[in-house]
Amino acid sequence: MISLLSGLNPEQLEAVTLPYQSSLILAGAGSGKTRVLTTRIAYLIQSGQVSPNGILAVTFTNKAAREMMARIAAMLPINTRGMWIGTFHGLCHRMLRAHYQDAGLPQTFLILDIGDQQAVIKRLLKDLSVDEKVFPPRQIQWFINHAKEEGLRASQVEAHDNFTRRMLEFYRVYETLCMREGMVDFAELLLRCYELLTRNEILCNHYRDRFRHILVDEFQDTNRLQYRWLKLLAGGDAPKSAVVFAVGDDDQSIYAFRGAHTGNMQELEYDFAIEKIIKLEQNYRSHGNILEAANALIEHNRGRFGKNLWTSEGHGEPVRVYNAVTDFDEAAFIVDEIKALHAEGVALSEIALLYRSNAQSRVLEHSLFNASLSYRVYGGMRFFERQEIKHALAYLRLIAHPDDDHALLRVINFPPRGIGARTLEQLQDEAKLHQTSLWAAAFSKGGGETTALVDEGRAKKGLPSFINLIMTMQRACVNLPLPETIRYMLTHSGLLSHYGLERDGAERLENLNELINAATSFVHEAEDDSLVAFLSHASLEGGEHQADHHEDALQLMTVHAAKGLEFHTVFLSGLEEGLFPHGNSRDDINGLEEERRLMYVAMTRARRRLYLSFSQSRMLHGQTHYNIASRFINEIPDHLLKWLQPQSKVNSESFQSVNEQAGFTFGRNAWGQSAGKETVQERVTADSAEQSSRWRIGQNVSHAKFGTGVIINYQGQGSDIRVQVQFNRAGTKWLLLEYAKLTPL
DNA sequence: TTCCTTGTCGCCCGG
């Protein structure tokens, strides 16, 4: 017990050893939040106040859940595997699997990830003959998820306008589709679990009796439905059956756009009669100047609980600010600084490059690649979202549950087996007519091995062979262990040979093999190693794991993705109005404050050194934009900042002269509105000016058949040159120079 | 039916 509590500061100790009462812990960045949470759990168990079974601990990310389990396992000699520690979605999923009948779900219900969900919506729009331009699938998806996150079914949403009525129609159709095919999206996991507990008193009481302590991580990120779910499990409006230990930081709430409701902190205070809020303000991460800068920034927000981070360490270095002319120059500057830091002994993995949006990583990656600096980009495409993996998973889904129309449509003609739009259309009509799944329709129509309609002739081979394939796989896989099932499926579906033939298929093949590895480790770790369990795992986990964990590499990610992490040095780039704060949030005070919290999160990731940079011009959407520096830089007191001057190096010559032309001076609040664009333009034209034969872009030509035109593009070399000609009358054509007999004009 | 070119759109994030 003593060892458990030793080293805690007074506030941490108070939080860990609180008596049986609900509490709210306001835990600033780097204040030892996870330690408090896990030590609290270990303390409760070790002091005999509760058994491991009586604890429910909820986080938002799988990573946080894993870390929590690992830390508890390190403190106590217990098996954390069976404990109810996990994400909201993971825990709800667990309950729904255990009580699938009461929840009105088929035993083999499958989970839709965002990509799947979008595909379902697109399919639905096609069925309803709705134009995607008029009702973008993204918007419908957002509407449905948002409603569910507020705990609302289609019948519970009020519609006062035609647009909402239309959205509700989609919502309803979407629901019936999902239910018919046994599919559950992320938000549905929570909503259905919540409804299960509200409607089934016996079940609800069972869980209330069991969980005496409910602990919540990142409480500021909970949405309304999640809060209601927590409250329900803790006893609802009736006297509470459990106490809640909520840890959060209102200043780090950055998920309002996906439904997070910071008001939950105030509601918790009221609903659970919390008498005292414990603030953890001592920061063990950053040096003083960084904290002071972050504190000064966040002061500009209103309605905070209010808290000031402090450190017993010294001031450290000032925050470095760099004003670049172009995004290329910004990247070059970052590369130079990284090289210097690395030479001084800072590990690359201790350096993070943070940005507001994923699109910004490209320029950075380009420069890092040219400088031969190794880096890892987080976010973006995740393992289980890759095309080839999705295809493989679709086959697995069909093995488990052939009525899954969604999976069937994905692979019925992939790899191509001659089942085209016409066949599919017939199939869909058939299914609609008999109110059955596509699989059932296909089966009754041409399917069953014996009744294949051979007489229909040529292109009708595809469908029976597909049905045969799936059935053969189903039979073969009954007794195979999961990894072998996958291996069998990959071979017999033709996926392996298909990607083997593709030009850039090598990486896809590697990923497919990696899928077998993922299944192997899943079988070792999970209690339930069935195929359905693996499919759920794939949807819920996403698979952020990437190889090369050991390699020393720079860390590139968005600010959102950086939450909870820390680095020796942080580069925060693209600090421009419109980008950060983001253009969509600028005019809305709540949006702006969320941007500011995001900035606060970014700054507090740095332990020793923090760089802020912005650029006067930047390529965005394929166009050069000219933005002014972010207001957030101005919100940091001057004495904490150190403005860096560009060094006069070989490659900085060009942009210095441009600056002189524009009357530009480096320093605070001085930026040229149009400096820099010539630099980039000139470089581009110089690079591509090498083709100087008589065939040039812009050359007027004449063709025997197509008449006169102008060359607008070319491709290839030697005798294999093709030119693209825009003809005055015949449109644009690609022509082989050798045969086309063009005459220059 | 399939491949390839052209055109349009959108860009924050996690389960």
Added chain:
DNA sequence: CGACAAGGAA
């Protein structure tokens, strides 16, 4: 700029 859908050609 890049992903992806729609439309045209083999």
